[in-house]
Amino acid sequence: MSNKSLKINKKKSSSAICFGTGLVALDIIMNGNPNTEPRFLAGGSCGNVMTILSFLGWKSYPIARLSTSYSTSLLFLDLNDQNVQLDLISRTEDGSTPVIIHRILRDSENTPKHRYEFRVPKTNIWFPSFKPVLSSKVDEITSFHFVPKVFYLDRISRSAIDLATHYKRNGSLIFFEPSSITDEKQFKECLAVADILKFSNDRLPEYKNQFSARQVPIEIETIGASGLLYRYTRNKNDNWRFMPAIQIDNTMDNAGAGDWCSAGIIHGLYQNLNEPIFKNLTIKKLEQTIIFGQFLGALNCKFYGARGLMYNLKYQEIKKMFYLYNKNKKVELCKVESGFKLSNKPYDFLDLL
Numbered sequence: 002m003s004n005k006s007l008k009i010n011k012k013k014s015s016s017a018i019c020f021g022t023g024l025v026a027l028d029i030i031m032n033g034n035p036n037t038e039p040r041f042l043a044g045g046s047c048g049n050v051m052t053i054l055s056f057l058g059w060k061s062y063p064i065a066r067l068s069t070s071y072s073t074s075l076l077f078l079d080l081n082d083q084n085v086q087l088d089l090i091s092r093t094e095d096g097s098t099p100v101i102i103h104r105i106l107r108d109s110e111n112t113p114k115h116r117y118e119f120r121v122p123k124t125n126i127w128f129p130s131f132k133p134v135l136s137s138k139v140d141e142i143t144s145f146h147f148v149p150k151v152f153y154l155d156r157i158s159r160s161a162i163d164l165a166t167h168y169k170r171n172g173s174l175i176f177f178e179p180s181s182i183t184d185e186k187q188f189k190e191c192l193a194v195a196d197i198l199k200f201s202n203d204r205l206p207e208y209k210n211q212f213s214a215r216q217v218p219i220e221i222e223t224i225g226a227s228g229l230l231y232r233y234t235r236n237k238n239d240n241w242r243f244m245p246a247i248q249i250d251n252t253m254d255n256a257g258a259g260d261w262c263s264a265g266i267i268h269g270l271y272q273n274l275n276e277p278i279f280k281n282l283t284i285k286k287l288e289q290t291i292i293f294g295q296f297l298g299a300l301n302c303k304f305y306g307a308r309g310l311m312y313n314l315k316y317q318e319i320k321k322m323f324y325l326y327n328k329n330k331k332v333e334l335c336k337v338e339s340g341f342k343l344s345n346k347p348y349d350f351l352d353l354l
Contacts, residue, residue: 007269007272007273007289007290007292007293007323007327009268009269009272009293009320009323010058010272010320016150017058017059017060017150017271018059018060018061018062018147018148018149018150018151019051019054019059019060019061019062019149019150019151019152019153019267020061020062020063020064020089020147020149020151020152020153020164020168020173021047021050021051021061021062021063021064021152021153021154021155022047022063022064022065022133022134022153022154022156022160022161022164023045023046023047023153023154023155023156023161023178024045024046024047024048024099024131024155024156024180025043025044025045025047025048025051025063025065025067025076025090025099026043026044026045026048026076026098026099026100026101026131027041027042027043027044027072027073027075027076027098027099027100027101028040028041028042028043028044028045028101028103028306028307029041029100029101029102029103030042030103030105030305030306031102031103031104031105032105032305033104033105033106033107040305040306041075041076041078041079042079042306042307042308043076043079043080043083043085044101044103044307045099045101045131045155046155046178046180046259046260046263047063047065047153047154047155047156048063048065048076048080049257049260049261049264049307049308050153050155050178050260050263050264050267051063051085051153052079052080052083052085052308052311053260053261053264053297053308053311054264054267054268055083055084055085056083056308056311056316057264057268057316058316059268060086060147061085061086062085062086062088062089062145062147062149063080063085063086063087063089063090064089064090064134064142064164065089065090065091065134066091066093066096066097066132066133066134066135066138067090067091067092067093067096067097067098068092068093068094068096068097068098068129069092069093069094069096070098070129072098072100072129073092073098076098083311088145089142089145091134091138096132097129097130097131097132098129099128099129099130099131100119100128100129101117101118101119101128102117102118102119102122103115103116103117103256103306103307104116104117104118105253105254105256105305113252113253113254113255114255115254115255115256131156133156133158133159133160133161134158134160134161134164135160136159136160136163138160139160139163139164139167142164143164143167143168148168148171148172148173149168149173150173150174150271151173151174151175151176151267151271152164152165152168152169152173152174152175152176153176153178153263153267154175154176154177154178154191155177155178155179155180156179156180157179157183157184157187157188157191158187159187161191162187162190162191162194165177165191165194165195166194169194169196174196174197174270174278175194175195175196175197176195176196176197176199176263176267177191177192177194177195177197177198177199177217178198178199178200178263179191179198179200179204179205180201180204181204181205182205182208192212192216192217195217196217196218196219196278196279197217197218197219197220197221197266198216198217198219198220198221199220199221199222199223199259199262199263199266200221200222200223201222201223201225201259202222202223202224202225203225205222208222209222209241213239214239215232215234215239218233218234218279219231219232219233219234219287220232220233221266221291222241223259223262225246226246226255227245227246228243228244228245228246228295229243229244229246229262229291229295230242230243230244231244231287231291233282233284233287234279235282235283235284236284244288244291244292244295246295246299247292247295247296247298247299247326247332248299248332249299249300249302249303249332249334251303252302252303253302253303253304253305253309253338254302254304254305254306254309255302256306256307257298257301257306257307257308257309258298258299258301258302259298260298260307260308261294261297261298261300261301261308261310262291262294262295262297262298263294264294264297265290265293265294265295265296265297265298266290266291266293266294268293269289269290269291269293269294270282270290273286273289273290293323296323296326296332297310297319299332300314300319300322300332300334303334303338304338305338309338312339313338313339322334
């Protein structure tokens with residue numbers, strides 16, 4: 002692929018399947034204006050990556066243990082609209098549907114920033130938190146009639162490790178995107194089974210000191226607006242290579258950029274390589290795939306919410322823009338955020354959850 006552009010067509014093959022377990026939450030997106038209605042969308046790293054992959058043409062199956070609350074109904078509305086498969090999501094009285102307020106703000110220099118809130122504003126009561134899938138349900142889940150090309154996990158639990166181990170044994174690529182190292186023993190178990198590790202420097206700042214040698218075939222550390230670092234088994238040593246961020250003007254919200262990057266990497270790998278993946282994955286091909294992920298992440302910053310891009314642009318528009326970016330090294334976007342709807346009357350939406 003040395004002189005060819007990265008292929009980024011939608012996956013239409015029935016084999017383009019991804020399972021994922023971890024944080025699937027209801028995002029309540031607010032733009033700071035009390036006269037506009039909030040947006041209720043599926044969120045959480047796992048929820049976002051699965052939904053983005055569906056947008057890119059995959060069959061994606063989140064594996065989650067949600068509650069019977071109204072929050073789950075709102076979350077399901079969005080997942081259904083985006084053709085995400087719900088077969089492996091349980092909805093029970095002892096489950097939990099996390100709720101996260103995603104508040105979009107501006108600083109003193111009018112630069113956009115966002116804040117996540119985990120409490121009901123009026124009462125200061127905590128919203129429901131994440132509950133992992135029960136280990137006793139693993140056999141039932143693995144008896145499902147599909148084996149995914151990719152298994153994604155972002156929260157460490159015994160059930161997630163057991164699922165990853167099972168699917169690794171059956172040929173799936175394991176994409177591990179942890180948000181913390183709460184249990185070092187289980188974290189190392191995840192590393193042992195992972196093919197790709199991706200983490201944020203602000204979440205795992207000590208990783209490179211703790212693991213000076215590469216633990217996983219591909220390791221990616223994101224460093225915010227600066228870009229990312231990666232190391233790969235084909236590199237001559239375990240030194241990290243820097244890839245700068247894609248610059249974009251007039252951003253609206255930088256939430257979700259990492260989730261788009263993850264989904265873009267998964268999509269790019271399976272668009273451009275024959276299996277087994279690592280036999281055909283040169284350093285050049287890997288970097289082109291990472292650039293596609295970075296491009297999606299940067300483009301999403303032009304819109305509100307962790308997945309605003311997919312509600313404002315069609316995939317063919319994004320594809321055309323990526324080819325233009327490869328040619329001109331400039332993100333060209335004329336369309337702007339469609340904006341929040343004006344509320345006909347004020348209401349306390351949190352009373353509904």
